[in-house]
Amino acid sequence: MLFRSPNFAAALFAILVVISLRFVFLKNSIPLRVLFSCTVLAGIYMSYKTASVQGILTIAAAFFLLLIIWVLRSKTSKNKKAASLVVLLAAAMPIIAGVFNFSPLRKFLYQETLSIRLHYWRVAIRIMRDHPINGVGIDKYGDFYRTYRELWFVKKYSPGLISSNAHNVALQWGSDLGFLGLLMYIGLAVLAFSIYLKAVRRDGGNSLTELDYLFASFAAFYLQSIISIAQLSVTVLGFALLGLLLGRARIIMDATIQPSQIKRPARSKPKGEYIGLGTRSEEHTSELQSRVDISYAVFCLKK
Numbered sequence: 001m002l003f004r005s006p007n008f009a010a011a012l013f014a015i016l017v018v019i020s021l022r023f024v025f026l027k028n029s030i031p032l033r034v035l036f037s038c039t040v041l042a043g044i045y046m047s048y049k050t051a052s053v054q055g056i057l058t059i060a061a062a063f064f065l066l067l068i069i070w071v072l073r074s075k076t077s078k079n080k081k082a083a084s085l086v087v088l089l090a091a092a093m094p095i096i097a098g099v100f101n102f103s104p105l106r107k108f109l110y111q112e113t114l115s116i117r118l119h120y121w122r123v124a125i126r127i128m129r130d131h132p133i134n135g136v137g138i139d140k141y142g143d144f145y146r147t148y149r150e151l152w153f154v155k156k157y158s159p160g161l162i163s164s165n166a167h168n169v170a171l172q173w174g175s176d177l178g179f180l181g182l183l184m185y186i187g188l189a190v191l192a193f194s195i196y197l198k199a200v201r202r203d204g205g206n207s208l209t210e211l212d213y214l215f216a217s218f219a220a221f222y223l224q225s226i227i228s229i230a231q232l233s234v235t236v237l238g239f240a241l242l243g244l245l246l247g248r249a250r251i252i253m254d255a256t257i258q259p260s261q262i263k264r265p266a267r268s269k270p271k272g273e274y275i276g277l278g279t280r281s282e283e284h285t286s287e288l289q290s291r292v293d294i295s296y297a298v299f300c301l302k303k
Contacts, residue, residue, distance in 0.1 A: 008231040010047045010055025011224040015237060017043035018062040018220045022213035053111055054224060057099065062220040064092060069212050073205060116153075117167045117227060123148045124171035128179060135178040141166055144175075169225040189222055192245055199249035202256040211252060214245040 020043065023036035047055030071084045098105030099114070126148040127136055136144050142164030149162075166172040174182030196215045203209065221238030228234075 005229075005231075006050035006052045007054050007228055008234060010050040010052035011058060011221075011228060011231070011234050012237070013043045013047040013050070014055040014058035014062070014224065015217060015220050015234070015241075017047070017059050018213070018217045019241075021062075021066070021216075022210060025208065026210060026213070053099075053109055054227060057095075057109070058220050058224045060095065061223050062216045064088065065219055066208065066212065066216050069216070070208055073207060073212075075206050116157075119150055119153050120163055120165070120167045121171055122150065123163075124166035124168065124175040127175040128171075128182065131175075131178060133178050133180075135174065135176045135181060138176050139164070141172065141175050165229045167229055168227065169230045172230065188242065192218055192222075192242055195246055195249045199252045202253050211245070211248050214241060214248055217241050218245050 017040050020036045020039045024033055024040060028036075044056075044059060047059065067088055068085065071081055071088070074081065076084075094105055095109065098109035101110040101114075123145060124141065127141070127144055142162065145162050145164070153161075166175055170182055170185040173185045177184070192215070196211065199211055203211070218238065218241040221234065221241060224234075225238065
């Protein structure tokens with residue numbers, strides 16, 4: 001089976017939905033727009049049918065991110081941009097609260113598995129606290145899980161229920177490799193965000209571009225990885241998106257380089273210049289030539 005859990009399928013569908021949005025809203029032929037519009041709708045439906053809130057929330061987070069980018073790129077005044085951002089954040093708060101079982105939306109968004117995952121995360125944090133340098137080794141989380149699990153979890157779900165994964169890729173890397181592993185995974189997000197910002201500043205457009213959709217797609221992958229296991233097919237797609245994002249950003253930055261920013265190649269050394277000796281003067285050259293002539297004459301006389 002390709003997916004052992006509906007969460008993996010929901011995550012993959014969610015990422016594919018965000019990728020397909022690029023072909024819907026950017027300039028393309030009408031048949032392509034219709035085709036990818038159907039792809040988006042099919043992906044949302046299939047993600048919903050998995051009965052995993054993870055996929056729908058990932059799609060919603062990507063849509064929310066694209067709306068924020070669209071507002072920031074627009075030509076409107078700073079006051080209007082600030083007001084739009086406040087409205088977007090106010091609309092997102094009930095959804096976030098519902099996920100954590102605090103708002104009326106909790107009956108649609110809250111899942112009991114969230115408390116279980118939070119428990120897995122705390123176990124990973126305890127492992128990192130006791131093994132901060134080298135971690136416990138690759139895929140050794142399950143071997144140490146019984147030592148660090150919480151008593152309430154054992155009483156509620158029985159001692160036989162264990163986990164071999166932290167259900168959070170960042171914390172999983174941290175428990176496997178120590179704090180260095182955690183920083184490495186956080187560094188991927190920092191790298192993507194910093195390169196994206198640098199490219200956007202160079203681009204300076206007023207509408208969503210291919211770079212924005214690539215960034216939103218990678219953000220969707222990264223966000224779902226914070227609450228899920230590193231499933232192979234989803235992870236491969238996510239790192240491919242990171243590569244495409246960095247490549248596209250490099251193209252934009254290279255295309256916007258000013259002539260004054262181009263580094264000129266170093267001037268080639270003139271003839272007769274030696275490393276560490278500088279350039280020979282004409283007098284020194286003629287002196288060396290005369291010495292060669294004298295040596296040749298002496299050689300002929302001896303012969």
